[in-house]
Amino acid sequence: GWGSYYWREFQFAQTMIFAINEINKNPHMLSNIKLGYKIYDNCGTMDILRAALTLLSGLNRQLREDTCTETVQAILGHSGSSPTIAFAQVVGRYLYISMQISHFATCACLSNRKEYPTFFRTIPSDYYQSRALAKLVKHFGWSWVGALAVDNEYGFNGIAAFIQAAKEYGVCIEYSEAFSSSDPPNRLQRIIEIIKQSTSKVIMAFMSHREIKLLATELYTHSITGLQWIGSDAWITDHSLTDSEGHKILVGSLGFTSPKAKISGLEEYLKQLYPSQFPDSQFVREFWEEVFNCSLNRTVNTQKQPCSGHESLQNIESQFTDVSELRFTDNVYKSVYAVAHALDMLIKCDNDQLSFSNESCIDPKHIKPWQVLQYLNTVNFTTKKGERVYFNKNGDTPARYELVNLQFTIRGTMEGRTIGIFDASLPERNQFVMNNIPVVWGNGLTEEVPVSVCSEMCLPGTHKVLQKGKPVCCYDCIPCPEGEINSIHCAKCPPEYWSNKQRDACIPKEVEFLAYDEILGLVLVLFSLLGVFLTMVTTLVFYCHRETPVVRANNSELSFLLLFSLTLCFLCSLTFIGRPTKLSCMLRHTAFGITFVLCISCVLGKTIVVLMAFRATLPGTNVMKWFGPLQQRLTVLVFTFIQVLICILWLTINPPFPFRNLLLYKDRIILECDTGTAVGFCAVLGYIGFLAISCFAIAFLARKLPDNFNEAKFITFSMLIFCAVWITFIPAYISSPGKFIVAVEIFAILASSFGLLFCIFIPKCYIILFRPEQNTKKHIMGKTSNYDIQY
Numbered sequence: 001g002w003g004s005y006y007w008r009e010f011q012f013a014q015t016m017i018f019a020i021n022e023i024n025k026n027p028h029m030l031s032n033i034k035l036g037y038k039i040y041d042n043c044g045t046m047d048i049l050r051a052a053l054t055l056l057s058g059l060n061r062q063l064r065e066d067t068c069t070e071t072v073q074a075i076l077g078h079s080g081s082s083p084t085i086a087f088a089q090v091v092g093r094y095l096y097i098s099m100q101i102s103h104f105a106t107c108a109c110l111s112n113r114k115e116y117p118t119f120f121r122t123i124p125s126d127y128y129q130s131r132a133l134a135k136l137v138k139h140f141g142w143s144w145v146g147a148l149a150v151d152n153e154y155g156f157n158g159i160a161a162f163i164q165a166a167k168e169y170g171v172c173i174e175y176s177e178a179f180s181s182s183d184p185p186n187r188l189q190r191i192i193e194i195i196k197q198s199t200s201k202v203i204m205a206f207m208s209h210r211e212i213k214l215l216a217t218e219l220y221t222h223s224i225t226g227l228q229w230i231g232s233d234a235w236i237t238d239h240s241l242t243d244s245e246g247h248k249i250l251v252g253s254l255g256f257t258s259p260k261a262k263i264s265g266l267e268e269y270l271k272q273l274y275p276s277q278f279p280d281s282q283f284v285r286e287f288w289e290e291v292f293n294c295s296l297n298r299t300v301n302t303q304k305q306p307c308s309g310h311e312s313l314q315n316i317e318s319q320f321t322d323v324s325e326l327r328f329t330d331n332v333y334k335s336v337y338a339v340a341h342a343l344d345m346l347i348k349c350d351n352d353q354l355s356f357s358n359e360s361c362i363d364p365k366h367i368k369p370w371q372v373l374q375y376l377n378t379v380n381f382t383t384k385k386g387e388r389v390y391f392n393k394n395g396d397t398p399a400r401y402e403l404v405n406l407q408f409t410i411r412g413t414m415e416g417r418t419i420g421i422f423d424a425s426l427p428e429r430n431q432f433v434m435n436n437i438p439v440v441w442g443n444g445l446t447e448e449v450p451v452s453v454c455s456e457m458c459l460p461g462t463h464k465v466l467q468k469g470k471p472v473c474c475y476d477c478i479p480c481p482e483g484e485i486n487s488i489h490c491a492k493c494p495p496e497y498w499s500n501k502q503r504d505a506c507i508p509k510e511v512e513f514l515a516y517d518e519i520l521g522l523v524l525v526l527f528s529l530l531g532v533f534l535t536m537v538t539t540l541v542f543y544c545h546r547e548t549p550v551v552r553a554n555n556s557e558l559s560f561l562l563l564f565s566l567t568l569c570f571l572c573s574l575t576f577i578g579r580p581t582k583l584s585c586m587l588r589h590t591a592f593g594i595t596f597v598l599c600i601s602c603v604l605g606k607t608i609v610v611l612m613a614f615r616a617t618l619p620g621t622n623v624m625k626w627f628g629p630l631q632q633r634l635t636v637l638v639f640t641f642i643q644v645l646i647c648i649l650w651l652t653i654n655p656p657f658p659f660r661n662l663l664l665y666k667d668r669i670i671l672e673c674d675t676g677t678a679v680g681f682c683a684v685l686g687y688i689g690f691l692a693i694s695c696f697a698i699a700f701l702a703r704k705l706p707d708n709f710n711e712a713k714f715i716t717f718s719m720l721i722f723c724a725v726w727i728t729f730i731p732a733y734i735s736s737p738g739k740f741i742v743a744v745e746i747f748a749i750l751a752s753s754f755g756l757l758f759c760i761f762i763p764k765c766y767i768i769l770f771r772p773e774q775n776t777k778k779h780i781m782g783k784t785s786n787y788d789i790q791y
Contacts, residue, residue, distance in 0.1 A: 128399030220246025461503025650680030
């Protein structure tokens with residue numbers, strides 16, 4: 001029996017006749033000229049080629065009316081791309097033979113004007129359909145799809161254009177296969193296995209209704225369901241899909257097709273068809289017998305009841321008389337009118353630029369196809385329903401599509417429900433528009449859009465790492481390194497910012513410095529205050545016993561000045577704690593340098609006094625007159641003034657300043673004091689070191705003083721501790737990170753200060769408080785000494 005393909009093709013043919021009759025009755029078009037036609041009702045590429053050869057041999061010999069032109073002016077058809085290509089290759093070689101207009105051949109290859117110079121079509125090229133389908137896939141977020149095509153020019157060109165457009169939109173193709181309905185079964189089985197093992201849930205099928213029905217049946221047999229099909233216009237609205245066993249698999253398919261149209265008067269015309277109108281057409285006789293299930297010739301088929309040919313189609317429901325969804329049929333209608341308008345312009349000489357001779361008009365009986373061809377290039381008219389028809393330089397019409405969704409009807413059949421539109425003539429962002437109509441998906445759901453991705457989208461804070469040997473849509477999500485954010489490519493945060501734990505935002509880096517409210521800072525503050533307290537206690541003890549020999553020996557004034565400087569040393573360590581500011585940075589280093597020089601100067605003065613008192617070569621010689629209290633004060637003042645001068649030069653030329661160290665740690669900022677110039681800092685430390693070494697050397701020379709008076713020994717020990725602390729300070733200072741470098745400085749200050757306090761003053765306090773019997777001039781001088789000590 002007849003399939004949907006034959007019903008459709010018969011409707012196409014009758015629509016062409018309807019349009020020709022309509023034009024012939026129109027007094028405003030082709031006046032005094034009637035259009036004729038001849039229908040070749042054979043199928044297949046070989047029959048199409050025979051028709052082409054028939055035309056080349058001269059169709060005029062088959063026409064009996066002498067009123068017709070000598071040649072055929074236009075050829076309408078074919079519905080398939082492959083037969084059309086074969087036909088166009090033959091006809092296109094001879095421009096003087098005829099031109100061809102197709103209503104259904106969509107292969108993009110037919111837009112090649114060098115290969116097909118006489119080809120036109122009233123259906124958009126697959127180039128636009130393929131791009132529209134790729135945009136559709138991108139719209140629903142499907143980045144991982146399979147691609148199937150029919151094994152011919154239509155399939156290859158269509159799927160190639162789709163793959164190219166899909167890649168531009170960031171869509172990856174998992175596999176791309178082709179087959180045809182004439183292939184051996186094992187080829188289809190191989191494709192079934194590929195689909196079964198694939199991970200993509202969306203399949204783009206660029207094929208005809210024959211291949212998709214075979215594929216659906218085979219998938220149904222293997223119970224492979226839940227796939228989302230994207231179909232080309234060759235099958236997406238084909239009525240024969242329900243004939244296949246596995247047609248339910250195709251429910252939810254999406255695809256673009258020609259817009260619906262209405263042709264006024266066509267339904268009445270189709271229902272008034274009778275075999276007597278086409279007595280020589282075997283095609284019409286077979287159609288009639290199929291519709292009424294009868295036999296027009298009793299001698300041929302005696303099993304069916306006879307029919308007269310006068311039966312009526314008025315009350316018959318068939319695909320032939322169904323005009324509720326005219327899509328490609330309208331293209332046939334427009335094709336006929338396009339040729340008619342071209343002929344009309346040619347005869348009326350509407351376009352002066354296309355005049356072919358000095359004559360005013362062309363003789364209708366001597367029109368050449370190549371003349372009609374040039375006018376067809378300029379055709380531009382509007383149909384009754386308001387659609388504008390014209391051809392571009394490649395013979396294509398504007399690309400306008402409806403997006404259809406295959407859904408079940410109440411009758412149990414499938415029909416394409418329009419859910420959107422696509423118009424390539426509009427700007428890119430306005431070409432594709434969805435309607436607010438529920439969509440039935442391939443998984444049977446209406447609310448949830450199917451997901452088809454090779455890899456899930458990376459969460460914020462991770463980035464894509466491509467999987468080896470796979471397309472760019474397949475990747476692993478790797479957390480961004482510390483300090484970087486984003487979900488596509490990890491980007492570094494600005495220098496003063498750092499990534500949060502989720503790696504999805506940059507937050508300001510934590511600013512770190514040695515603060516009073518942290519444990520380390522609090523401990524150092526306590527030790528500093530302890531040093532101040534012990535120094536004050538020692539000062540109080542010395543003050544209360546200032547008239548005793550221990551206190552008066554070796555200039556008590558230097559002792560009190562030394563205790564005052566030690567107090568300042570303990571207090572200056574507090575300037576190193578807290579948020580560095582411009583003032584605190586200048587104060588901490590200069591205060592440290594000056595107070596320590598004052599301290600060492602006092603110790604040096606005491607050491608010189610001891611050495612001069614006990615190194616006199618002659619008994620009774622008063623050498624102390626050369627280094628009396630005035631000289632001692634001047635010595636301390638001069639040594640301290642030199643350090644003050646160094647600090648003034650340092651602060652004037654390049655003073656210390658607060659500095660945000662971004663390089664030491666990646667995740668935080670170290671707020672520290674930059675010394676400004678290393679020369680100034682080294683000069684301050686170097687001068688302190690010079691005085692300390694000088695004091696140590698002098699004290700070492702005086703180490704063998706009388707046993708009962710160990711001042712020089714205690715000074716030697718204190719200087720030894722002082723030098724040891726500051727020698728170890730240098731590598732510790734260089735290697736300590738961040739705020740710990742400040743802690744090292746404070747430790748060095750406190751350790752050296754405690755060393756001076758304990759070594760010089762604790763033994764004297766011990767004698768004063770616990771051994772008062774030793775706090776006498778006689779005991780201090782000792783029995784073996786012949787020298788006077790100046791108090």
